[in-house]
Amino acid sequence: MARYAMLIDLRKCVGCQACAVACDKEWDVPLGFARTHVQPTGVVGSFPKLASGFHVAHCNQCERPSCVAACPTGATHQSPDGIVRIDRGLCIGCGYCVEACPYDARYINPVINQADKCDFCAARLQRGLQPACVATCTAHAKYFGDLEDSNGEVFRMVYERGARRLQTAQVAVGPNVYYLGKKQDVDLVFAKFPPRAPRMAASSEFWSRLLKPLVLAAVGATFLGQAVAFFYQLATGEPDHESQEKT
Amino acid sequence: MAAPTIAQTPRPLTAAETDALSQRQVKKHDVAIMLLHWFNAIVWLVELATGPALLTSSFRVAPWWYIQIVQGFFHSRANMLQFHIAVGITWIVVFVVYGTFGFRTYLKKEVLQREISLDGNDIQWLKIRILRLLGRSTEPLPPQGIYNAGQKLLALMVYAMVPVVMITGLIMTFHLIGTAAVGWAAAIHFAAVGAVVCGLIIHVYMGAVFPEEKPAFFSMITGTVNELYAYTNHFKWWKEVSRVRVEILHEFGPEGAATVSPGAPQKQGKPAEREKHQ
Amino acid sequence: MGVKVTRREFVKLSAGAGAALGVGRALAGEAPPRPGWRGSQRVEQIATNCEMCFWRCGILAEVADGKVVRITGNPDHPLTHGRLCGRGNAGTELLYDPDRLKYPLLRTGKRGEGKFERITWERALDYFAKRLSELKAQYGPESVALFPHGVASAFFGTLMKAYGSPNHAEPSFAQCRGPRDVGYALTFGRDLGSPEPLDLEQAKLIVLIGSHIGENVFTSQVTAFAEALSRGAKLIVVDPRFSTSAAKADWWLPIRPGTDIALLLAWMNVLIAENGYDEEYIEKYASGFPELQAHVRGFTPEWAEAITELPAADIRETARAMAEAKPAVLLHPGRHTSWYGDDTQRARAMAILTALTGSWGRRGGIFLPTAFKTGKLSLPPFPKSQRGRADGAGTRFPFASEEQGVTNGLVDATLTGKPYPIKGWIIYGQNVLESIPQRQRTLAVMEQLDFIAVVDLMPMEQINYADLVLPEATYLERYDLPHIVTGARRPFLAVRQPAVEPLHESKPGWWIAKEMARRLGLEAYFPWKTPDEHLQALIEPMGINADLLRTRGAVAFEGRPYLEDRLPEDGPLFPTASGKIELHSSSLKEAGFDPLPRYTPVANPPIGYFRLLDGRTPLHSFARTQNNSLLDSLTAENELWINARAAHDLGLRDSQRVVLENQDGVKSLPIKLRATEGIRRDCVYMVHGFGNTSKQLRRAYGRGASDTGLMTRVQVDPIMGGTGMRVNFVRVLRGEG
Numbered sequence A: 001m002a003r004y005a006m007l008i009d010l011r012k013c014v015g016c017q018a019c020a021v022a023c024d025k026e027w028d029v030p031l032g033f034a035r036t037h038v039q040p041t042g043v044v045g046s047f048p049k050l051a052s053g054f055h056v057a058h059c060n061q062c063e064r065p066s067c068v069a070a071c072p073t074g075a076t077h078q079s080p081d082g083i084v085r086i087d088r089g090l091c092i093g094c095g096y097c098v099e100a101c102p103y104d105a106r107y108i109n110p111v112i113n114q115a116d117k118c119d120f121c122a123a124r125l126q127r128g129l130q131p132a133c134v135a136t137c138t139a140h141a142k143y144f145g146d147l148e149d150s151n152g153e154v155f156r157m158v159y160e161r162g163a164r165r166l167q168t169a170q171v172a173v174g175p176n177v178y179y180l181g182k183k184q185d186v187d188l189v190f191a192k193f194p195p196r197a198p199r200m201a202a203s204s205e206f207w208s209r210l211l212k213p214l215v216l217a218a219v220g221a222t223f224l225g226q227a228v229a230f231f232y233q234l235a236t237g238e239p240d241h242e243s244q245e246k247t
Numbered sequence B: 001m002a003a004p005t006i007a008q009t010p011r012p013l014t015a016a017e018t019d020a021l022s023q024r025q026v027k028k029h030d031v032a033i034m035l036l037h038w039f040n041a042i043v044w045l046v047e048l049a050t051g052p053a054l055l056t057s058s059f060r061v062a063p064w065w066y067i068q069i070v071q072g073f074f075h076s077r078a079n080m081l082q083f084h085i086a087v088g089i090t091w092i093v094v095f096v097v098y099g100t101f102g103f104r105t106y107l108k109k110e111v112l113q114r115e116i117s118l119d120g121n122d123i124q125w126l127k128i129r130i131l132r133l134l135g136r137s138t139e140p141l142p143p144q145g146i147y148n149a150g151q152k153l154l155a156l157m158v159y160a161m162v163p164v165v166m167i168t169g170l171i172m173t174f175h176l177i178g179t180a181a182v183g184w185a186a187a188i189h190f191a192a193v194g195a196v197v198c199g200l201i202i203h204v205y206m207g208a209v210f211p212e213e214k215p216a217f218f219s220m221i222t223g224t225v226n227e228l229y230a231y232t233n234h235f236k237w238w239k240e241v242s243r244v245r246v247e248i249l250h251e252f253g254p255e256g257a258a259t260v261s262p263g264a265p266q267k268q269g270k271p272a273e274r275e276k277h278q
Numbered sequence C: 001m002g003v004k005v006t007r008r009e010f011v012k013l014s015a016g017a018g019a020a021l022g023v024g025r026a027l028a029g030e031a032p033p034r035p036g037w038r039g040s041q042r043v044e045q046i047a048t049n050c051e052m053c054f055w056r057c058g059i060l061a062e063v064a065d066g067k068v069v070r071i072t073g074n075p076d077h078p079l080t081h082g083r084l085c086g087r088g089n090a091g092t093e094l095l096y097d098p099d100r101l102k103y104p105l106l107r108t109g110k111r112g113e114g115k116f117e118r119i120t121w122e123r124a125l126d127y128f129a130k131r132l133s134e135l136k137a138q139y140g141p142e143s144v145a146l147f148p149h150g151v152a153s154a155f156f157g158t159l160m161k162a163y164g165s166p167n168h169a170e171p172s173f174a175q176c177r178g179p180r181d182v183g184y185a186l187t188f189g190r191d192l193g194s195p196e197p198l199d200l201e202q203a204k205l206i207v208l209i210g211s212h213i214g215e216n217v218f219t220s221q222v223t224a225f226a227e228a229l230s231r232g233a234k235l236i237v238v239d240p241r242f243s244t245s246a247a248k249a250d251w252w253l254p255i256r257p258g259t260d261i262a263l264l265l266a267w268m269n270v271l272i273a274e275n276g277y278d279e280e281y282i283e284k285y286a287s288g289f290p291e292l293q294a295h296v297r298g299f300t301p302e303w304a305e306a307i308t309e310l311p312a313a314d315i316r317e318t319a320r321a322m323a324e325a326k327p328a329v330l331l332h333p334g335r336h337t338s339w340y341g342d343d344t345q346r347a348r349a350m351a352i353l354t355a356l357t358g359s360w361g362r363r364g365g366i367f368l369p370t371a372f373k374t375g376k377l378s379l380p381p382f383p384k385s386q387r388g389r390a391d392g393a394g395t396r397f398p399f400a401s402e403e404q405g406v407t408n409g410l411v412d413a414t415l416t417g418k419p420y421p422i423k424g425w426i427i428y429g430q431n432v433l434e435s436i437p438q439r440q441r442t443l444a445v446m447e448q449l450d451f452i453a454v455v456d457l458m459p460m461e462q463i464n465y466a467d468l469v470l471p472e473a474t475y476l477e478r479y480d481l482p483h484i485v486t487g488a489r490r491p492f493l494a495v496r497q498p499a500v501e502p503l504h505e506s507k508p509g510w511w512i513a514k515e516m517a518r519r520l521g522l523e524a525y526f527p528w529k530t531p532d533e534h535l536q537a538l539i540e541p542m543g544i545n546a547d548l549l550r551t552r553g554a555v556a557f558e559g560r561p562y563l564e565d566r567l568p569e570d571g572p573l574f575p576t577a578s579g580k581i582e583l584h585s586s587s588l589k590e591a592g593f594d595p596l597p598r599y600t601p602v603a604n605p606p607i608g609y610f611r612l613l614d615g616r617t618p619l620h621s622f623a624r625t626q627n628n629s630l631l632d633s634l635t636a637e638n639e640l641w642i643n644a645r646a647a648h649d650l651g652l653r654d655s656q657r658v659v660l661e662n663q664d665g666v667k668s669l670p671i672k673l674r675a676t677e678g679i680r681r682d683c684v685y686m687v688h689g690f691g692n693t694s695k696q697l698r699r700a701y702g703r704g705a706s707d708t709g710l711m712t713r714v715q716v717d718p719i720m721g722g723t724g725m726r727v728n729f730v731r732v733l734r735g736e737g
Helices: A018-026 A066-070 A096-100 A122-126 A132-136 A153-159 A183-192 A202-236 B015-023 B031-054 B064-074 B077-115 B120-133 B149-174 B179-209 B211-222 B227-233 B235-259 B271-276 C007-013 C091-095 C121-139 C153-163 C171-188 C219-230 C244-248 C260-273 C279-285 C289-296 C301-308 C312-325 C343-356 C407-416 C439-448 C461-465 C509-519 C531-542 C546-552 C586-590 C629-634 C644-649
Strands: A004-009 A037-040 A044-046 A049-051 A054-057 A076-078 A084-086 A107-109 A114-116 A142-146 A177-180 B025-027 B224-226 C035-038 C041-049 C058-064 C067-073 C105-107 C116-118 C144-148 C205-209 C234-238 C251-253 C329-331 C424-428 C451-456 C468-471 C480-485 C492-496 C554-556 C610-615 C639-643 C657-662 C671-676 C683-687 C729-734
Touching: A004 A153, A018 A037, A018 A132, A018 C067, A018 C629, A049 A183, A049 C244, A054 A183, A066 A076, A066 A096, A084 A114, A096 A202, A132 A142, A132 C067, A142 A153, A153 A177, A177 A183, A202 B179, B015 B224, B015 B227, B025 B227, B031 B064, B031 B077, B031 B179, B031 B211, B064 B077, B077 B149, B120 B149, B149 B179, B179 B211, B211 B224, B224 B227, B227 B235, C035 C058, C041 C067, C041 C492, C041 C546, C067 C091, C091 C629, C105 C121, C121 C144, C121 C424, C121 C451, C121 C468, C121 C509, C144 C153, C144 C407, C153 C424, C153 C509, C171 C343, C171 C407, C205 C219, C205 C260, C205 C312, C234 C244, C234 C312, C251 C312, C260 C289, C260 C301, C260 C312, C260 C343, C279 C343, C301 C312, C329 C343, C407 C439, C439 C461, C451 C461, C480 C531, C492 C531, C492 C546, C531 C546, C546 C554, C639 C644, C644 C671
Parallel strands: A004 A177, C144 C424, C205 C234, C205 C329, C234 C251, C424 C451, C451 C468, C610 C683, C639 C671
Antiparallel strands: A004 A142, A037 A054, A044 A049, A076 A084, A107 A114, B025 B224, C035 C041, C041 C058, C058 C067, C105 C116, C105 C468, C480 C492, C492 C554, C610 C729, C639 C683, C657 C671, C657 C729
8 A cells, every 4th residue: 555654864864853842732742741752862972083972863763663563452563555553443552552662653542542643644645735843844854745655756766875764673664764874873873763672561471471362271271170160060960969868 | 817837948949839839920030139139140241242352462462363353343443442342331320320329229139138148058058959969968058148049159259359350440441540550450450350251151041041040030031939949049138038028028918918018118107107118 | 846837837926027007906904814724623724924033934833723733834935845944934932922922011010120000002002102292392303213123124114214313223134134135245246135135955065154054044045054064065074063053064164263264365376376267357347456466465375274274185175065066056154243353354254255256246156136126105205303413423433334323333332422411212122132232231221211111022121221112023923015025936925914903902013003103193104904915015026916915925036146147127247336246345445444354463361261152953043932932942051162171170060050251350151061072172052042031931040151241342444334343251150150
């Protein structure tokens, strides 16, 4: 259908955070929380051989999203266009997905008590608009497009100009946000903000690893036991407990 | 008229006694209790039908085809969850209202005295049943109250688990306490329900499948069991009922006694007052 | 990316230069509907422009049920094309800020106490008129000075001119762009104004001197800058600090603060010595080249190395890069240029260099303005002042702009009573305690004045010294003068129109000024009844369809920004006295100043002290936005940049709280330390605008530290009165002070 992706040109990005503010306003993100983060690397090196840059970070709509596997209700799911969405009628705000995201792109919104994250402004896409961050970016450093459109700008930037995505050998979830720039600049940002291993919330682990097998075993055993008793009773015809003792 | 003798201990009955007892009905359950029971049954049926269909990924316990069917029925998973929550909240509200207003009249006696208090007889009963299962005992079972020890254990477990199911359900629905609490509530909700399901397997078998307990099953619809059943399986209760019957007989005479049911909860008060209410 | 004005459309819109279509149609009074959607909610999109800073990017205010629910960029805007910075996106938080000034206030306690009585507009305006009449009668109209800033200041300017006072001054001149504008005007005959007419996009080489694009965010400037870089433009950044721009630079020159003129002279030296300058251009358009050549002969890169602490090889290499890239060399003229007191001369040096690379009026260089005829209101003549101005513009400061004024000159005059007593101040949209250095003097003056009136949006500290405080409506609630930009490839006119009714009892500036005028018997100077009439009068000769203007937000025209495009009606190419680019300035010489820029040494910081430098951050404008809940949540305070080794030597750790004490013993509020390799050892840097001292700004109060508070010393530029503020030194003390 489509494979939506974003590209951030680090040669152009100045870390002005217009994207973060636009995103906050577009989606009523409560103060203190964010769908989009702009993180400075800070100045590295030794005077005067220095470097610095910015990491524009939000959900990567991964090809193999670890958050989808973590969700107990299926609220977090991926649509055919690649966007990982959150079904607002299904999310209970348990937070398992927040732990599972290697990019820490999710948060629990305290106003709606549900998980929230960037969804490439899916509602705006439906109206033929660009994502809010892309439209507002002062440096014109963000690009959005369909990686299945070989004529598209993003396609060319990814496949012809060697854009890179933020993955490691340990965390290879197939993010669909790409970065372009001078090799050392992209290296710096990637080195400063690597993805972490997906985590399971303690309750999630307890549930899927211990409680679920335990409950299944208990229910199964009870059912089996009861079935055995049933057939035994059928076979013997014996009343299960005394009615009387005949004199 | 001379008061009929009441057996103090269960003893073998004559054919005539057996016959007489099997003809007479004794009231076991109030209407309120029966309604509540079936309400509960429907709730659990419906919730158990939808709950497992909601679980996906590494938490899934239902087969895929089942989930598809239920999902299809509701048109969306979100509808399924909303339904599950709606029924759950209704369930909680009914219980809370019932418990608040009906506690003294119905629940206090029903729950505290009949359903969950284990005495020496109950423990003995349990011991003997377990030994019998292992083929190591042929002792007679001690007399039981209106509910036998097995039924009491189920009740205990249900009373322990149901509040957990309710509270965890509320925590999840209203995101109470915090996100971590919701995460744990989901896991514990699942486990508590699982425990009740084990109990339900036995309960439903005992109630609906096991032939010996047929009178008990029907008593949940009619409200009464025949006296023979009561005498045989729940002697201590039958004894109490008989005592009351003798009392009533003594007080009201045979004609009056017919209007008073020995199994019904008795109004407190002096005999003189009771006369007035006639 | 929105609807561009096509060739066909613009012909429809503008009936060509000078032809009046007689567009007599009455404006509806409200913007024609431009419906849109936000989620499943229908919204009305009002095209207007932003005022979170002064760039005035085009915006769409989305309104539903009388509330602004979202602000986005206006894709139809000819300069910003729908892009909008973080502050612009957060305009709703200004509109609905609970700390906003809401109703007129009359001071009841002592000056500085902050005790007010809420009064009606009727009473407030009557009181204002009464006081002004009294002051006029007692001391003459010149005794009242206006401190304006911002877009509606034109209305207050008209009011005060009609009243008879020539005394008005905006801080954007003497505290900011003034030295630059005077320096370039002396050279090319034109100043630069705002937005600066820069052809950044097509530049092959961009040179930034003390300009930190990316931290200083003006939307379209960032877009053009970034676009140039992605097209392969090279970048030279001259800055003692490793700024965001420096991180993108091909050459970062960490220059010793105060020595920029030496570097500029050395670059001129190399360009001339190696014939790397645009000979043809200079031959054709400039005068004074032989004098310049002789002047810079001795200013070699080696000479400059000793002064600037930049390797001579780098100076030579960067000069050669300019020679290579000319004429598409964009030497950014800077904006805030009041640094050391010799700033006009530094601007002159930059202008000369711009001329040497042949960039003025060329692609990749500086645009020439394409003026278009706007209508004029017919007003009675303004009274002529007998006593003249008090701020020194044109006299003490011979080249200072009389249109913009010298704020510190007015403070001086009020303090000294010379040339004559000033008894009243009217402050509109200017934060005098933060924008003018030596705030202790300003405070002393304010305590002595007979009358102070403040018209503002937010309760800055200065309101506690005012007798009368009047709440203005924000840019989202009012009409203002249209925004006219002439120095662009596509010059344009953009409207500002209200998206919602003014909240609380706030009123638009035009209304306040008009009501004041009426009570002072000056209504003849405000002959228009409604803003519509005012706008109509201005756009009348341009043949603009007013409805289209209000729906789209702006109307653009074809520009003639390059020398080769100019028409006779554009006037002389270089409106100097000689009609040529004046490399050697005879005007300066006649006035007794150096006709060619000279490097004058700046004092080194005393042992244990650092030079205090200041700058910007993308999410804040000066000291205006710190109370904005959204912007504050992302950038709550400023930090002190200090060299990591210098910090280590002082026993200070990164992120620790420190207090700054300047050479005069003035202490700052605590500020967080940022120990970094990215700044020289001899200076420290902080963002301007924090350390707010107004308790009524509940979010902003006390957050971070104020640089203005530490600027107790200034070096006044004798040419135009600018206050060089980078002449303060601080030492860094541990802890909370």
